[in-house]
Amino acid sequence: xxxxxxxxxxxxxxxxxxxxxxxxxxxxxxxxxxxxxxxxxxxxxxxxxxxxxxxxxxxxxxxxxxxxxxxxxxxxxxxxxxxxxxxxxxxxxxxxxxxxxxxxxxxxxxxxxxxx
Amino acid sequence: xxxxxxxxxxxxxxxxxxxxxxxxxxxxxxxxxxxxxxxxxxxxxxxxxxxxxxxxxxxxxxxxxxxxxxxxxxxxxxxxxxxxxxxxxxxxxxxxxxxxxxxxxxxx
Numbered sequence: 001x002x003x004x005x006x007x008x009x010x011x012x013x014x015x016x017x018x019x020x021x022x023x024x025x026x027x028x029x030x031x032x033x034x035x036x037x038x039x040x041x042x043x044x045x046x047x048x049x050x051x052x053x054x055x056x057x058x059x060x061x062x063x064x065x066x067x068x069x070x071x072x073x074x075x076x077x078x079x080x081x082x083x084x085x086x087x088x089x090x091x092x093x094x095x096x097x098x099x100x101x102x103x104x105x106x107x108x109x110x111x112x113x114x115x116x
Numbered sequence: 117x118x119x120x121x122x123x124x125x126x127x128x129x130x131x132x133x134x135x136x137x138x139x140x141x142x143x144x145x146x147x148x149x150x151x152x153x154x155x156x157x158x159x160x161x162x163x164x165x166x167x168x169x170x171x172x173x174x175x176x177x178x179x180x181x182x183x184x185x186x187x188x189x190x191x192x193x194x195x196x197x198x199x200x201x202x203x204x205x206x207x208x209x210x211x212x213x214x215x216x217x218x219x220x221x222x223x224x
Binding site (some may be wrong): 006034036042043044045046049091093095102103105106107108109110112 | 146147157158160204208213214215216217
């Protein structure tokens with residue numbers, strides 16, 4: 001089956017630093033990838049839609065300068081949390097949609113970010 | 117704003133019993149999907165039901181969709197302790213929008 005990996009699985013960083021999270025589709029190409037954030041005991045909130053070779057589309061209320069998304073290849077999207085603050089601590093999950101499929105999405109295992 | 121709203125928010129049952137979770141949404145959809153998430157883990161896709169379908173089965177799972185009422189239900193039959201997880205519905209137009217989820221606990 002289709003596998004999506006995320007790296008790192010857990011990261012702790014100090015306030016003010018930047019953190020990069022990678023999302024890779026391992027056995028398929030994904031023109032579109034999605035980034036979600038999940039706070040404890042809450043649902044997933046879509047942050048942005050990442051399209052290979054073009055700018056990401058951010059959801060309302062998500063700061064594009066704070067959450068930098070790069071989708072440079074058909075198998076890799078990265079999310080960089082810049083100048084992280086404790087309120088950015090969350091579980092970040094990516095998903096990848098196989099190229100040519102309208103509805104399928106495969107989710108990564110998530111990255112737990114803790115900002116101290 | 118979120119599309120799906122699941123109820124109940126939490127459900128605790130005994131092993132062997134059936135578990136029913138409901139989801140309501142607000143606008144037209146292409147399809148509706150159900151996912152499972154174990155604590156602190158990623159999502160596992162359970163089942164997708166298209167807008168022109170009314171019922172779908174997969175193993176012990178049964179999903180219904182009523183587009184006139186904008187609602188769906190997920191039934192897990194003969195539940196097992198390993199079914200303990202949070203279950204989310206997600207409506208798909210151009211992107212997935214998740215509901216708040218139902219936390220299911222199956223007691224051995």
